[in-house]
Amino acid sequence: MNEKIIYLDYNATTPIHPEVKKTIVENFDIFGNPSSLHTPGRIAMEKINEARASVAKLINADPEEIIFTAGASESNNTVLKYVVCSPQSGCNETCIACAGKDEIITSAIEHPSIISTMDFIKQQGGKPVVLGVKSNGKIDLDVFKKSITHKTALISIMMANNEIGVIENIKKITEIAKKHGVLMHTDAVAAAGRIKIDVKELGVDYLSLSGHKIYAPKGIGILYVKKGSPYCAFIHGGHQEAGRRAGTLNNLGIVAMGKAAELALREMGAESPRLKLLRDKLRDGIVKSIPDVSINGDQEDILPNTLNISFMGAEGETILLYLDMEGIAVSTGSACSSDSLEPSHVLLALGLTPELAHGSIRFSLGRENTESDIDYVLQKLPPIIAKIRKMSTAYNRSKK
Numbered sequence: 001m002n003e004k005i006i007y008l009d010y011n012a013t014t015p016i017h018p019e020v021k022k023t024i025v026e027n028f029d030i031f032g033n034p035s036s037l038h039t040p041g042r043i044a045m046e047k048i049n050e051a052r053a054s055v056a057k058l059i060n061a062d063p064e065e066i067i068f069t070a071g072a073s074e075s076n077n078t079v080l081k082y083v084v085c086s087p088q089s090g091c092n093e094t095c096i097a098c099a100g101k102d103e104i105i106t107s108a109i110e111h112p113s114i115i116s117t118m119d120f121i122k123q124q125g126g127k128p129v130v131l132g133v134k135s136n137g138k139i140d141l142d143v144f145k146k147s148i149t150h151k152t153a154l155i156s157i158m159m160a161n162n163e164i165g166v167i168e169n170i171k172k173i174t175e176i177a178k179k180h181g182v183l184m185h186t187d188a189v190a191a192a193g194r195i196k197i198d199v200k201e202l203g204v205d206y207l208s209l210s211g212h213k214i215y216a217p218k219g220i221g222i223l224y225v226k227k228g229s230p231y232c233a234f235i236h237g238g239h240q241e242a243g244r245r246a247g248t249l250n251n252l253g254i255v256a257m258g259k260a261a262e263l264a265l266r267e268m269g270a271e272s273p274r275l276k277l278l279r280d281k282l283r284d285g286i287v288k289s290i291p292d293v294s295i296n297g298d299q300e301d302i303l304p305n306t307l308n309i310s311f312m313g314a315e316g317e318t319i320l321l322y323l324d325m326e327g328i329a330v331s332t333g334s335a336c337s338s339d340s341l342e343p344s345h346v347l348l349a350l351g352l353t354p355e356l357a358h359g360s361i362r363f364s365l366g367r368e369n370t371e372s373d374i375d376y377v378l379q380k381l382p383p384i385i386a387k388i389r390k391m392s393t394a395y396n397r398s399k400k
Contacts, residue, residue: 051258165306313395
């Protein structure tokens with residue numbers, strides 16, 4: 001095992017930012033229950049309110065529109081399951097389902113927390129409408145327009161894809177949704193800290209974020225709910241978050257999330273262009289030094305840190321393990337489905353063959369990566385691919 005570790009899997013999770021770590025340590029003794037009226041409780045609530053304001057500023061929301069959750073998967077579930085909630089669940093007959101709407105439109109390249117929830121909603125009588133995407137990973141807006149009906153309750157399209165980095169035109173999609181009187185949600189987890197997020201400009205009703213994708217700890221996320229948008233609590237049992245999400249508030253996680261949001265807003269202007277230069281160098285170096293590769297997803301509307309590339313005649317898992325032995329950490333796709341032997345649903349949606357989808361690697365860069373890291377990868381990767389292909393009878397047969 002190589003002692004040198006080059007981490008290129010920031011879309012899976014990020015290390016805690018040093019300043020976030022410092023903030024956690026400084027607030028470690030803020031133990032009071034924020035719901036309590038005594039001094040320890042009030043001190044905790046003051047810290048939480050400060051964090052709420054920082055998170056709101058990151059996406060240009062109002063603080064009261066921010067709900068703290070255990071992560072973006074919970075946030076996504078909260079919004080989608082609202083469509084099939086009932087008066088018995090406590091929505092007081094204000095839910096979408098009670099209004100006679102039961103269709104949810106989403107895309108075939110969403111995060112598993114959306115895809116799996118759509119399967120659940122179907123079991124509960126809801127009607128998922130899953131849109132395909134073009135070969136570049138973008139939503140076909142003409143197809144999207146035609147998919148909206150008088151039964152459409154909600155549209156949920158991710159702002160940027162975590163596997164291929166493609167950025168969707170959420171503002172335009174939301175404008176179309178609003179013309180039909182349909183609510184709009186976006187999973188902005190992969191976009192946060194990498195591109196600008198302005199909920200007022202986007203016009204969305206709901207938006208999900210995750211702390212551990214912006215250098216905060218795991219186990220903390222947010223759900224933005226626009227003022228006046230219908231809402232049904234997913235977790236019951238207490239009055240926390242103005243009755244919108246029960247459970248004792250996670251003091252340290254929330255404080256850390258607030259600091260991470262503050263840093264993301266401050267550093268994004270310099271960090272995103274820097275990562276783009278590194279990503280482009282990696283992409284161009286791979287294309288120049290390794291034959292029979294294909295870049296997946298649109299290369300114009302794309303996150304500055306993400307590169308998804310397929311290597312013909314080489315299994316992604318094998319590439320990953322060889323790179324790992326050289327101290328390079330990458331991914332074959334979404335970390336939430338890494339224990340599956342199935343090819344990436346995102347790459348299949350783009351039209352890739354299962355073989356080519358299986359041969360894909362996602363490189364996702366972050367704040368600790370340097371140009372020397374890219375040089376090291378470009379030194380180690382070509383001989384690894386050559387070695388794997390030499391053992392592949394299928395690849396060698398195709399070259400004859």
